[in-house]
Amino acid sequence: MITDRSVFRDDWLPDVQHREAEMTVLTDALTPVLDGDRAEDVLLHGPQGVGKTVLTRAALDRLNRQQPTPSAHVHCLGASTAGIIRSILQELPGSDPARTTPQEELIATLQQRVTEPTVVVLDEGDDLPETDIVDVLRRVPDISWIAICHDEIDWLSRVNESTRHGLTDRSLQLDKFTTSELTDILEARQRVGLEGGVISRGQLRTLADGAAGVARRGIFALRAAAELATERGHTTIEDVDVEDSFDRARRQLREQALESLPLHHHILYEIIRRKGEVRTATINSRYDAISAVAYDGYDQTPISKRERRTKLQKLVDYDLLACEGTGPAREYWACDPSISSPLDLQVPVP
Structure with a gap:
């Protein structure tokens, strides 16, 4: 009955329907590239699953049919500044940098390598305000970026004033379809x-x-x-x-x-899934108690309470957790406790 399974994958690129106005805003932001100039930066935001990535890929495809343009599409969730730069370099012509390359050397390589208008898509960019990647990219004159996130107000509240000011006319919202x-x-x-x-x-x-x-x-x-x-x-x-x-x-x-989420999300998810309904304060104390064991064997290190709140919200956005209440008394629970992390985690339950 299914004749082409690729049609149902996220990476299938359809003809974009019912996004004509949004496509115009995005393609207008990219138009300067046709004259050899840097494109405009864009913050693309909206609920999960409404086609933000598809729209971006379609706009870049349209641009490339008019003028082949170097670009990089980076999944940023949980990534550090150095990790994002490394991923950008891996998608651009040239040799891949070593994992041990220091951040400043990565930046210098990026500045040397980008010599024409280049578009960087920062997908799953909700964590970007916790990095300085936007400021780093501004040090490369020919790079423009499209950041994709869920919540515009939260994202803008956590970046510096110059970034907020630069996006006044290029913050694009995608709503749910009728x-x-x-x-x-x-x-x-x-x-x-x-x-x-x-x-x-x-x-x-x-x-x-x-x-x-x-x-x-x-x-x-x-x-x-x-x-x-x-x-x-x-x-x-x-x-x-x-x-x-x-x-x-x-x-x-x-x-x-x-499966798509980084390690930190898996640890928090498993704490809640194995415990049942649990308050924020208990999640934090449990996280602190088991973090040494849970992170053993991984490159990552435990994160702060503020970062945990961001990760918990991402788990809610992904329909993996549900919650109610506010502050330390806010309660979380797994939407489907039968779904466990595919990672081999050591998250003991007291």
Whole structure:
């Protein structure tokens, strides 16, 4: 029933639908490159799964069809300044730097290597304010950046004034899709990825409605419905397959999200998952108690309470944790305790 599984992956690049105004803002920011000038910086923000990365990739693809342009797409979640620079250099022409290369040497190499307008995409950039990467990139005259994050207000509140001022006109928000818009997106995917005639427009609308405007959720549900129909021996996707697709898609999304996160998130997640409902104060005391064991064998080191709050919010954004309350009394719990970290962690439960 599924004829092209790549259609359901995050790295598949579709024709962008229902983002015409946002695409115009982004392509306008990139237009100076066509005249040999540096593009404008952009902060692209919005909820998880609404197509921020897809829109960015589509805009760069459009730019490259007019003028081939060096670019680097870096996943920044949990990365240090040096780690981000190293990743940028790995995507640009030239030899890859050694892992032991000092940060200042990495910066010097970046300055020497970038001699024409270059666009750096800082994906999953919610942690960027904890680094000085934006200031570093400004030391390279030809580099512009597109930072992708969830919460604009939080992100801007944690960066310096010059960065905030520079983004006054280039802060771009992506909202959730309407049910009708998401139905169109799913219809386009199924035309490429599924056998013809196996799902109706009405069923696609049911999937879109259940996805609540989140494209990734709808796309995963569409794939799950096709998988269930195949497993059940159905020749077309039936309503029961659509109904049951959401639970499977939700689990697949959570598993993928957890797998994509850095070590710090896994440790915090496992503390909560194994403990059950737990308050922030208890999470912090538990983290401090087990951190020496949990980080043993890894390059990373324990993080501060402020950084933990950011990581916990990311776990909530990824639908891995739920929470209620505020401050030290805020309680967290795993949305699906049966989903465990794929890492081999030593996180003992008292």
